Amino acid sequence: MDWQRYTLLGGIAAVVLALIYQWNDFQERRAPIPDRETVVREELPTSSPATQTRADNDVPQLEAQSDTAAGKSDAQRKLISVTTDVFDLLIDPRGGDIVKVALRRYEEELHTPDRPLILLNQTRDHTYIAQSGLIGQNGTDSAAGRPLFTVAETKYALKEGQDTLTVDLTLKQGETDITKRFTFHRGDYLIDVTYLVDNRSSEAWSAAMFGQIKRDDQEPPVDVGIGVSPFLGAAMHTTEENYFKQDFEDIAEKPTRETVEGGWVAMVQHYFLSAWIPPQDERNTFELRQLSGGLYRMGFTSPPVAIAPGNQGTLSAAFYAGPKDVYRLEEISPYLDLTVDYGWLWWIAKPLFGVLHFIQSHIASNWGWAIILLTVFIKALLFPLSAAGTKSMARMRKFAPQMKKLQEQYKDNRQKLAEETMKLYRREKINPMGGCLPIMLQMPVFIALYWMLTETVELRHAPWIFWIHDLSAKDPYFILPALMGLSMWFMQKLNPQPTDPTQARIMQLMPVMMTFFFLWFPAGLVLYWIANNLITIAQTWYINKQVDAGKV
Structure with missing residues (x-):
């Protein structure tokens, strides 16, 4: 009879749904807990600078750059803590690298307000950091080492009623004073990174600024449905494509190097991204390359800046670490909003x-x-x-x-x-x-x-x-x-x-x-x-x- 058949089918459907529910609960409970503890690492590879290939160097190299390193190894150095309304952030005084970014307005998991989503981090088994520095004739960064900056405090916080927060890292290079300044803005995920150079020497000073994202190929946890894997990898603006993307396998197989007016380079994952945005009125060189040790470099190098004796100058760029906010990304740089990838039907999805x-x-x-x-x-x-x-x-x-x-x-x-x-x-x-x-x-x-x-x-x-x-x-x-x-x-x-x-x-x-x-x-x-x-x-x-x- 029909009622018996429908009853049997309904019972089978209920059992199947119960099994799926239990399997789903089991999968969630056995998911590994990621390591959240940030560690300090030395940036020098185990091999000597003389034997390193260009692809293995931690920083990009200019043709005429010397290997003069600044500072000694200091594994016990204390990281600089920065707290704003949107960030919990750590800066390593060695090189002035951003080694951790936690997004305070986004929970790692639902109903975990005490655990903000960690976008960038350097742990024992994971590397995802943002580096920047100076290379060239008077550069502070080279294959031989990174500079060790000094800082007035190790904890900074954006106070109530304060719209901007400035964190200065200082370095003395002979008769030249260099300040690496991070400027944070209330409610914004864009960080201004500026080098202030006071050349009090009797010779001209020259260097170029670089910025890069260094990351392994570890995938962040996602939950977007069966058979779907959001894009994870690098993206940039090139002369031929407004949105050029490569996953880690593509980068390992074929490195990319482009020189464009303005431009940007980003590390894209589900819902979030980090990106370096150099000066938009200069011709910048961008590179996607695999390093040794399973790491990848996504970065830019700006043209060298010359500062005459007795003069001051600046080198600057911006770093974004936050959500794929299509309207904010449109404001930052042309075509950066394309990192919100709607697929080949974008012309329908974007109006929707x-x-x-x-x-x-x-x-x-x-x-x-x-x-x-x-x-x-x-x-x-x-x-x-x-x-x-x-x-x-x-x-x-x-x-x-x-x-x-x-x-x-x-x-x-x-x-x-x-x-x-x-x-x-x-x-x-x-x-x-x-x-x-x-x-x-x-x-x-x-x-x-x-x-x-x-x-x-x-x-x-x-x-x-x-x-x-x-x-x-x-x-x-x-x-x-x-x-x-x-x-x-x-x-x-x-x-x-x-x-x-x-x-x-x-x-x-x-x-x-x-x-x-x-x-x-x-x-x-x-x-x-x-x-x-x-x-x-x-x-x-x-x-x-x-x-x-x-x-x-």
């Missing part, structure tokens, strides 16, 4: 994000309701085309008995059956392909929306209602995917069923298959699909009534 952002900012402060309103907007935009397809499907459903009669009458004459079927289609204005049109229209939007939602950092840990505390992650109880499958099944019942038994069976299995795939999709995307199905159901029900009544 603009509409979603507008809805969330001006209509619905909750991102979940904003997604639902975006769905209504998309359905209204596509209604004239989708309604035509829905009407055609409704007519096919209305005249299905006549079509079945024709199939029985001409079951032994396929040519005559085709002719009579086409006559029926023309007479009743039925388009057999009309039902495919709504699906064909939705698929590019669905794919673009998928990439938009998976790249939108604003959705990370953004709650909706009840048990949905993170729209960027999968539903922890798989309730939304089950509702999506149920809505898809009900939507099928409103449309004509295929006459071929095999096609009919496949269509019956589609809700089950889609539910399985959607189990690991971001909750925000599943929410969109549920809203889309419910609107489609209402639209189909209304048009079916109109067709049955002969009004359309």
